[in-house]
Amino acid sequence: TKQTPAPTPSARHTSPTTPPPPSGTRLVMAADTGFRDSNGDDSAETNFAAMGKSGAAAAFVMGDLAYQRSEQKYCDVVNQLMKMPIEIVPGNHEGLDPAHSGQTSGSIMNYVKCLPDRLATKPLLKGKGYPYNYVVDLPKVRIIMISPNVVSEVGQLTFANGTPEQVALLAAIKEGKKAGQWIIVGEHEPWLTIGEHAAEPDNLSTPDLARAQIAAGVDLVIAGHDHNYSRTHQLSALESQTSATIADDDNSFVRGAGTVFAVIGNSGHIPREIGDPGTMWASSWGTNSPGGTSIGFLQVDATAESLSVSEITTSGAERSDSFVISKAG
Numbered sequence: 001t002k003q004t005p006a007p008t009p010s011a012r013h014t015s016p017t018t019p020p021p022p023s024g025t026r027l028v029m030a031a032d033t034g035f036r037d038s039n040g041d042d043s044a045e046t047n048f049a050a051m052g053k054s055g056a057a058a059a060f061v062m063g064d065l066a067y068q069r070s071e072q073k074y075c076d077v078v079n080q081l082m083k084m085p086i087e088i089v090p091g092n093h094e095g096l097d098p099a100h101s102g103q104t105s106g107s108i109m110n111y112v113k114c115l116p117d118r119l120a121t122k123p124l125l126k127g128k129g130y131p132y133n134y135v136v137d138l139p140k141v142r143i144i145m146i147s148p149n150v151v152s153e154v155g156q157l158t159f160a161n162g163t164p165e166q167v168a169l170l171a172a173i174k175e176g177k178k179a180g181q182w183i184i185v186g187e188h189e190p191w192l193t194i195g196e197h198a199a200e201p202d203n204l205s206t207p208d209l210a211r212a213q214i215a216a217g218v219d220l221v222i223a224g225h226d227h228n229y230s231r232t233h234q235l236s237a238l239e240s241q242t243s244a245t246i247a248d249d250d251n252s253f254v255r256g257a258g259t260v261f262a263v264i265g266n267s268g269h270i271p272r273e274i275g276d277p278g279t280m281w282a283s284s285w286g287t288n289s290p291g292g293t294s295i296g297f298l299q300v301d302a303t304a305e306s307l308s309v310s311e312i313t314t315s316g317a318e319r320s321d322s323f324v325i326s327k328a329g
Contacts, residue, residue, distance in 0.1 A: 012046055012315050020055045024303035025138045028054050029186065031062035031224020032091070034269030035077050038067040043295045043315045044268025045077060050314045051297050052082040057138060058119055059084055060145065062224040063091025063188030067269055069106050075114035086115045087145060088131050091188040091224060092203070095150045108132075108152065124168045128154040133165065135172050141302035142176035144169065145186045148205035159209040166212055173216040182255075182307045182325075184220045184300070185213055191241065192261045194275045194284060195226025198241060211238050214259045219307055219325055220300075224265040227272040228286035228293065229311060231321055234258040235280065244280040251282065251323040255307075260323065264298050264311070271295070271316075283311075283321040291317040 020026035028051045035044045051059055059082060066074035078086065090108040112118075112131050119136050123129025124146065132154050136143045146169060148159045157165045169185075176183050189203070191210040197203050204225075213221050214235060236258040237245035247258035266285075271293040274286035287293045296313035310322040 013313055013318055020057070021301050021303045024140050024301055026054065026056045027058055027060060027138075027141070027143070027300045027302070028056040029060045029062065029222055029264060029298040029300065030267035031188065032064040032227050032265035032269045033061065033267045034067050035074055037070060037073065039269055045081065047268050047295050047297055047314045048078055048081040050312065052084070054299060054312075056084060056299070058136075059086045060143060060186055061086060061088045062186050062222060062264070063089050063150070064093045064224060064265075064269065065091070065106065065111060067093055067105050071106050071110035072114050075111065079114075079116060085117060085119050087118055087121070087136060087143070088112070088115065089145045089147050089186065089188055090131065090150050090152055092150055095152055124172060125165060128157075133157070137176075137181070139302075140182060140304055141184060141307070142172070142179075142181040143184045143186060144172050148187055148209055149189045149203075158206050159212075160206045161208045161212065166209065170212065170216050173218060177217055182220075182302050183218045184222065185218050186222045188223060189225045190221075190223035190261065190263055192232065192238070193223075193226045193263050194230050194277055194281060195228050195263065195265070195286070196272055197226050198275060207238065207241070210261070214238065217256060218259050219255060220309065221259060221261045222298065223261070223263050224267075226263050227265045227270055228274045228284065229264060229266040229296065229321070230274060230277065230284035231262040231282050231311070232260055232280050233282045234260050234325075242278050242280070246280060249282065253323060253325045254328050255325050256328060260309075260325070262298065266293060266295055267297055268295055282323070285317070285319060289317075293317065294319045
């Protein structure tokens, strides 16, 4: 994708320092990060530093890391600022398809070698596990990381209906739900987005996947790819990319009523505009938003009773977004 010059962030924020839940798990999540050498500013480093001070048990990055062949230098920056396990999936810029990435901007396996030791992971498909499609189980929460539509060493998986990868995903979701875990799916390319990639259907995951995630009862789906922040209401069905059945819109949700989708590609690398959010999106911002955009990360606190999610902004315009999913009754 053609890149435009990065704006200079207007401000640095003091990130909240609330402690993690004593009986649960805190996670931090980001996507499309870059770093000073590719961004032209230190917004990504500011964001990494805030993630490192969050008290999280682990970080998950949904692809598009350095945007250049500087994997070791990127890892050196991240390792210095974030003393925690960091789980990754490839974005299109770490993939093997120049038509999707604009350029092949590094090797995902080089990142695997130089980022901190990862957590115990289980492959979603035989021979196609970390860092492509895998499961991480932590107290109260199961995180399933997948690589839909990203061309890589394990092929280009679509997660369309009837494919082995969708069957495996649904089985992992069912297993986690049976164990009483919150279910989070992380992926680089979304289907639901109001960023510029919404106009590029071959550069997105399939609607089959998004609909299957809702039908299977996923609590939260997190993606990157578009360089902005957007988060839906809780959705119980999808008619199209711009039309959905909204189960709840008050940010205090009940587990099992639907799925929340978030695009968190605002983690540092060259922010972009958003389109019309319509009615399904609860919160969104990009460079064309009043006051400009914000750089940040998603913070997730999982306990036995609730999944609390907050977007923490670390530079740019000060904004906030948060919601809670609670167990019924």
